[in-house]
Amino acid sequence: MIYCDHNATSPLRPEVRDAMAACLNGDYGNPSSVHRWGARARLAVEEARARVAELVGAVPAEIVFTSGGTESIALAIHGVLARHPGGAAVTATVEHAAVLAPLARWARQGRRVTVVPVGSDGRVAVDEVAAACGPGTALVSIGWANNEVGTVQPIAAIAEAVRAAGAVLHVDAVQAAGKIPVTAAAADLVSMSAHKLGGPPGVGALVVRGGIAIEPLLLGGGQERERRAGTENVPGIVGFGVACRLAAREIGAFGEFCVALRDRLWAGLAAAIPGVRRNGPLQGAGLPNTLNVSFDGVRGEALVAALDLEGIAVSSGSACAAGAGEPSHVLIAMGRSAESARDGVRFSFGRGNSLGDVDRLVAATAAAVARMRAAAGGYA
């Protein structure tokens, strides 16, 4: 079995599982309780908060724990727009649905939402973002790295443009955190998700940089410094903390390891299969673990199913949209036709993959593509 779908979710790391098991089996109370059971839980949450903060160079008080990337993003968008009556927003065509859908709702409710285009490599042009930041712009939301094709956006330059416009910058770093260096100082709000970096699903964080006031999405108890009500998911948060500590230690070596796998895969596919095209950033750029390719005449979903029969997990489009039979909005934004935007296949590496996996991936993909092309009447 080869699991090559780490951008959808990356398996729980053993150290994370052990820490979570200890927490689930231990005498932990509600972190808000004053007795020792509560204090133990509070300590565990605060230790995790420090570890999550450290991964992105934030201070612990800036970390708001949430139920995952989607909630972090929702909190960022609601948090800013609800505090700025009439304020406009700017985002990009390639953003995750967790960004585009809430902003579409704000647009339906009358807010101006400008969606800036990207080039054929998936990158936004900084001057387009700057031009979109007209008077009254309250929020700009741009992803650090794209989940489907791995394009990394020029966040530092975007931040400068957003600052000059006096708006708040939210960066969806769900796919970047733990894979490439992410510095929270580059933005005002940064979204993260534990299950993309070897932590558990259902827990994430929004980094709220000092001085940025947000309107809470969930109201009730005073948890998370009044920014997110609800009893904390203590085992999940503990697991997230351990995953972040490991990721911080390993990020350099992990990146190099992934680049070696990704580049070997591209070289192997390009050599073995005619009519293969790379989608997204050019060789050497982009997320180190992500390769998105199309094979002429081969439908992405069909190839994903064929590889699954061989015990190989890859994906077409994003996990959330996959199976819907819809063309990828990311590939369409990058200039592909609706037809060819159905053909992207994403290989995303992570811990547990090896160079041997890459060679098997190439062989299995070449065989599946040849079979599918032959069944469709051959490939000229």
Ligand code: PLP
């Ligand atoms: N943003 C990006 C770029 C993602 O890839 C994902 C998950 O696929 C999300 C947000 C949503 O994160 P979560 O699954 O933790 O809600």
